[in-house]
Amino acid sequence: MDITESINDTFPTIINTNDITNNISENTALLNITCNKNKLLDAINIVLKAISGKSTMDILDCIVIEAKDGQIKLISNDLEIGIETILEGEIIEEGSIAVKAKVFSEIIRKLPSDTVKLTADDNYTLFINAGKSKFNIASRPTGEFPYLPDIERNNKVVISQFTLKEIIRQTVFSISDNENAKVMTGELFEIHDSELKVVSLDGHRISIRKVQLAGSYPDISVIVPGKTLIEISKILTGGLDNEMAIYFTDNHILFEFDNTIVLSRLIEGEYYQIDKMLSSDYETKITVNKKNMLDCIDRTTLMIKESEKKPVLVDITDGNMKFAINSSIGSMNEEVDITKEGKDILIGFNPRFLIDALKVIDEEEITMYMINPKAPCFIRDKEGTYIYLILPVNINS
Amino acid sequence: MDITESINDTFPTIINTNDITNNISENTALLNITCNKNKLLDAINIVLKAISGKSTMDILDCIVIEAKDGQIKLISNDLEIGIETILEGEIIEEGSIAVKAKVFSEIIRKLPSDTVKLTADDNYTLFINAGKSKFNIASRPTGEFPYLPDIERNNKVVISQFTLKEIIRQTVFSISDNENAKVMTGELFEIHDSELKVVSLDGHRISIRKVQLAGSYPDISVIVPGKTLIEISKILTGGLDNEMAIYFTDNHILFEFDNTIVLSRLIEGEYYQIDKMLSSDYETKITVNKKNMLDCIDRTTLMIKESEKKPVLVDITDGNMKFAINSSIGSMNEEVDITKEGKDILIGFNPRFLIDALKVIDEEEITMYMINPKAPCFIRDKEGTYIYLILPVNINS
Numbered sequence: 001m002d003i004t005e006s007i008n009d010t011f012p013t014i015i016n017t018n019d020i021t022n023n024i025s026e027n028t029a030l031l032n033i034t035c036n037k038n039k040l041l042d043a044i045n046i047v048l049k050a051i052s053g054k055s056t057m058d059i060l061d062c063i064v065i066e067a068k069d070g071q072i073k074l075i076s077n078d079l080e081i082g083i084e085t086i087l088e089g090e091i092i093e094e095g096s097i098a099v100k101a102k103v104f105s106e107i108i109r110k111l112p113s114d115t116v117k118l119t120a121d122d123n124y125t126l127f128i129n130a131g132k133s134k135f136n137i138a139s140r141p142t143g144e145f146p147y148l149p150d151i152e153r154n155n156k157v158v159i160s161q162f163t164l165k166e167i168i169r170q171t172v173f174s175i176s177d178n179e180n181a182k183v184m185t186g187e188l189f190e191i192h193d194s195e196l197k198v199v200s201l202d203g204h205r206i207s208i209r210k211v212q213l214a215g216s217y218p219d220i221s222v223i224v225p226g227k228t229l230i231e232i233s234k235i236l237t238g239g240l241d242n243e244m245a246i247y248f249t250d251n252h253i254l255f256e257f258d259n260t261i262v263l264s265r266l267i268e269g270e271y272y273q274i275d276k277m278l279s280s281d282y283e284t285k286i287t288v289n290k291k292n293m294l295d296c297i298d299r300t301t302l303m304i305k306e307s308e309k310k311p312v313l314v315d316i317t318d319g320n321m322k323f324a325i326n327s328s329i330g331s332m333n334e335e336v337d338i339t340k341e342g343k344d345i346l347i348g349f350n351p352r353f354l355i356d357a358l359k360v361i362d363e364e365e366i367t368m369y370m371i372n373p374k375a376p377c378f379i380r381d382k383e384g385t386y387i388y389l390i391l392p393v394n395i396n397s
Numbered sequence: 398m399d400i401t402e403s404i405n406d407t408f409p410t411i412i413n414t415n416d417i418t419n420n421i422s423e424n425t426a427l428l429n430i431t432c433n434k435n436k437l438l439d440a441i442n443i444v445l446k447a448i449s450g451k452s453t454m455d456i457l458d459c460i461v462i463e464a465k466d467g468q469i470k471l472i473s474n475d476l477e478i479g480i481e482t483i484l485e486g487e488i489i490e491e492g493s494i495a496v497k498a499k500v501f502s503e504i505i506r507k508l509p510s511d512t513v514k515l516t517a518d519d520n521y522t523l524f525i526n527a528g529k530s531k532f533n534i535a536s537r538p539t540g541e542f543p544y545l546p547d548i549e550r551n552n553k554v555v556i557s558q559f560t561l562k563e564i565i566r567q568t569v570f571s572i573s574d575n576e577n578a579k580v581m582t583g584e585l586f587e588i589h590d591s592e593l594k595v596v597s598l599d600g601h602r603i604s605i606r607k608v609q610l611a612g613s614y615p616d617i618s619v620i621v622p623g624k625t626l627i628e629i630s631k632i633l634t635g636g637l638d639n640e641m642a643i644y645f646t647d648n649h650i651l652f653e654f655d656n657t658i659v660l661s662r663l664i665e666g667e668y669y670q671i672d673k674m675l676s677s678d679y680e681t682k683i684t685v686n687k688k689n690m691l692d693c694i695d696r697t698t699l700m701i702k703e704s705e706k707k708p709v710l711v712d713i714t715d716g717n718m719k720f721a722i723n724s725s726i727g728s729m730n731e732e733v734d735i736t737k738e739g740k741d742i743l744i745g746f747n748p749r750f751l752i753d754a755l756k757v758i759d760e761e762e763i764t765m766y767m768i769n770p771k772a773p774c775f776i777r778d779k780e781g782t783y784i785y786l787i788l789p790v791n792i793n794s
Contacts, residue, residue, distance in 0.1 A: 103699065103726055110696050112731075125727075133696055137727030299507050299530055302500065329500055330522075330534030334509075 030120040031097050033067050035089030037108065037116050037130065043087045044105045046260055047076040049231040050083040051101040059144045062098035063105075065118065066142070067091045075147065076101065081228050082148040086259035093119075099126050099139045107135050148263050155248040157191060157217055161238030161257055164246075167198050167209045168233040170360040170386060175226040176202035186223040186267040188274075189253075193217070199274055200226070205353050206274055206389040220248050223271055228253070228264035235260065277376070277389065282369035285341040286316060290366045293321070294358040296334045297351045300325045303332050304351070311348035311393035316340060316370075325351070347373045348395035357388040427517040428494050430464050432486030434505065434513050434527065440484045441502045443657055444473040446628040447480040448498040456541045459495035460502075462515065463539070464488045472544065473498065478625050479545040483656035490516075496523050496536045504532050545660050552645040554588060554614055558635030558654055561643075564595050564606045565630040567757040567783065572623040573599035583620040583664040585671075586650075590614070596671055597623070602750050603671055603786040617645050620668055625650070625661035632657065674773070674786065679766035682738040683713060687763045690718070691755040693731045694748045697722045700729050701748070708745035708790035713737060713767075722748070744770045745792035754785040 047063050055061055055078060064075040072087040097120040104126075108116065113131035120126050120139060128135040168187075176184035181203075188199040194216045198209045232255055238244070244257035255262040300312045303325045315322040318340055324333040347370060357379055358366065369378040373392055380387040444460050452458055452475060461472040469484040494517040501523075505513065510528035517523045517536060525532040565584075573581035578600075585596040591613045595606045629652055635641070641654035652659040697709045700722045712719040715737055721730040744767060754776055755763065766775040770792065776785040 107696075107699050110692075110699060112692060112696075132733075133693070133729070133731040135696075135699075135727060135729045295507075295509060296530070299504075299509075299532075302504050302507060302532075330532060332530070332532045334530040336529075 029093045029095065030122060030124070031065060031067055031095035031126075032093035032117075032119045033065075033072055033089050033091050034115060034117045035072065035087055037111050037114050039088055040116055041105075041108050043074045043085045044101075044108060046085045046235050047074045047083045048101060048105060049235055050076040050078050050081040050262075052078040053102070057144075059098060059140070060146075061101055062140065062145065063101045064096055064098050064142050064145050064147075066096035067094045068096065069094075075145075077146050077148060079146065080225060080265055081231060082146075082263045084148055084261050095120065096142045097124065097126055097139045098142045098145055099137065103137060107137070148261070151247065151249055151252055151254050151263060153247045153254070155218070155220065157196075157213065157220075157246045157248070158215065158243050159196070159211075159213060159246065160240050161236045161242045161244050162240040163211055164244065165233045165236045167196075167211060168229045170209050171198050171200045171207040172226055172229050172233075173200075173356045173360065174202050174205050174207040175200045178202075182267055183223055183269045183271055185227075186225045187229060188271045189220070189222050189224050191217050191220040199271070201272060201274065204350070204391050205357075206277065206387070207357070208274070208387040208389075210385050221271070222248055222253060223267040223269065224253055225264060225267055228262070232262055235262070278387065279371075279376075279378075280369075282371055282378075283343045284316060284345045284370045285367065286321065287339040287365055287367050288321065288336060290358055290361060290364055292336050293366070294355065296323055296336050297354050297358070299334065300332055300351050301355070303327045303329050305329060309350070311395060312351040312354075313395060314345075314347050314349060316345045316347070318344075345370055345373065346395070347377065348393040349377075349390065350393055353390045357390065361386065361388075426490045426492065427519060427521070428462060428464055428492035428523075429490035429514075429516045430462075430469055430486050430488050431512055431514045432469065432484055434508050434511050436485055437513055438502075438505050440471045440482045441498075441505060443482045443632050444471045444480045445498060445502060446632055447473040447475045447478040447659075449475040450499070454541075456495060456537065457543075458498055459537065459542065460498045461493055461495050461539050461542050461544075463493035464491045465493065466491075472542075474543050474545060476543065477622060477662055478628060479543075479660045481545055481658050492517065493539045494521065494523055494536045495539045495542055496534065500534060504534070545658070548644060548646055548649055548651050548660060550644045550651070552615070552617065554593075554617075554643045554645070555611060555640050556593070556608075556643065557637050558633045558639045558641050559637040560608055561641065562630045562633045564593075564608060565626045567606050568595050568597045568604040569623055569626055569630075570597075570753045570757065571599050571602050571604040572597045575599075579664055580620055580666045580668060582624075583622045584626060585668045586617070586619050586621050588614050588617040596668070598669060598671065601747070601788050602754075603674065603784070604754070605671070605784040605786075607782050618668070619645055619650060620664040620666065621650055622661060622664055625659070629659055632659070675784065676768075676773075676775075677766075679768055679775075680740045681713060681742045681767040682764065683718065684736040684762055684764050685718060685733060687755055687758060687761055689733050690763070691752065693720055693733050694751050694755070696731065697729055697748050698752070700724045700726050702726060706747070708792060709748040709751075710792060711742075711744050711746060713742045713744070715741075742767055742770065743792070744774065745790040746774070746787065747790055750787045754787065758783065758785075 051061060060078055066073045066075060072089045073084055074087055075084045107128055111130040112133050117129040124139045124141060126137050126139040171187060178184060184202055190197045194213045196211050196213055200207050247254040251266055253264050253266055300323055304310055305327060308327055310325055310327045313324045320335055321338045322335045366379055376389045376391055378389055448458060457475055463470045469486045470481050471484055472481045504525055508527040509530050514526040521536045521538060523534050523536040568584060575581060581599055587594045591610045593608050593610055597604050644651040648663055650661050650663055697720055701707055702724060705724055707722055707724045710721045718733045718735045719730060763776055770789055773786045773788055777783060
């Protein structure tokens, strides 16, 4: 794919808000601002999330520093995710410059004093002064930079930062990294009335989280790239009381919180019809202490070699669940107390899948539902706020 | 070099203290002990320091567990360093077994309960039981294992664990990793009367530390492998009041402390005549706050690319030391307050060498002595307890 095409495709309107020639003042400064070192560092750490470091275009490895209309912004864009964040500071001269993200963040991190002065001259040299420390680094004009397009802010959904971060943590582990099934590399975000449902799947398992929103909204169903969700959950620091807004368009999702906006492309395509795969039938139902079970499965993984795909055998009888694994390293078995309803069952699992699900469940006790050794196993709560479907491994031996 | 030859060379007397056939009891157990999990883990972490993981002989990747004469020992040996540590525990059946260090340490780390039972059968299967958790892993007989030779314990030197650890930290950074100059990969340990002098050098710099010992000793001069010193300083946890013993033979150095002995080969050869390189003449003497100077040099390294070897220029005038560096990334300069005696000087350094030395000096203020931009620079205290010689970089431009 041609890179220019790709830019145009992502952000159809490249708004060059920064015609440099107009900004050059008598003393030919392109930019002249002062700010607090730690606030600058916080802002840099936010926009770094949209610097891939693997870009083939130098400009995409840059952070744009823009002082305009009385406001300082840092901006980054890797063509999948774009981030803008507002930086508190004093503007002596408006303007903008693009600076290599890596060296800029390393310099700011190591500066000696609280106050940082950033100025740029018309040779695109950026001067960084703090205390007695003076850096000059080569920078570049912002003309080529793919600024974030203006997004119509309709379809606003309000959610707490903490809740969004939790939902992502509890589902994102089961996206696929197979770029050939693009839809699987993202998560379904579906809103109906006041319920947000988030789904991820990778062919062996499905993770579903549902939350009630404060308001009621028109139906929305989009696929958000997993990478976007991983990066945004690193930036979100707010608690349960810190609200944020999410806007949806046909091609984009926009997250707005604190002084920051994160804009991401959506993944095109139809998501899987997961409702068909869910079932509330079961032959065996067990309740178990989550930590005991997790620690025990964790120990079974000690017997796994990368090259061997050995399942853990789970033998469920009254009051007892026995885990056993056998490999070229050796063998291991351990029992865990349970409460059981229904039939005994012997079933095999990839222990990694059980661990991933158990790790993100907050409850002390979990309930598992099984039908037979070849049918999906479900870990879910009564209210259906979380459902983890895991396919067993064939143990025909 | 043939591996068998190498073993014989290192440890001429392979004492197989463990003739397995004699140890097999009625129930054919090769070993049967119980111990506390955390004490076992501590002992494993000590002997792991002599497991290289890069060995061509499987037996060298093993830890020997030996219960003999009422004592439990863990033993490891990578043919350069050998370690024995005593483990508190109960012996039900004496015997010994060799177990792969990596998987054994991982299992013990993850065990659920405080009490661990270790038994081995005559198929060399090791059974690890803790709480409800049961592991079986394949192990091997100890017949092939290169046990540590008996070392004559003459030439005993007593030093505090803390002091030895500090001396190593303050010198080991300037050993060379060039295996073609084997002597440079070790450190000179020289004892004269009651003074221990430790020296390392790598062709660009020399580090010297001297300490006064509590007693007076016959002259000793040996070269200890840097790797031995790095590993032993990881094991030493004791404070200033915890004494340890060091024994010297023609080919070995033996460290004895707490319940552990560490035996290492010495490096053969003549060490460099460093006294000729030391001089107390100077034309410029400066005193500077160590932290200010260190932070400033640290910032200069931000301008260094791996591929470019750019020196930092140090311009010393009355009361002022200016650091400046110029590279393809950009340029940086910063001034630090100093007290100066003697001439002004402009001199270039590899900033890494200054940083390494400054980092290990505990004093708040340091004193540097220079003659001219081509002669070695010295950082040393009045008493000569530490001397860091650093060669400047040519700045003929």
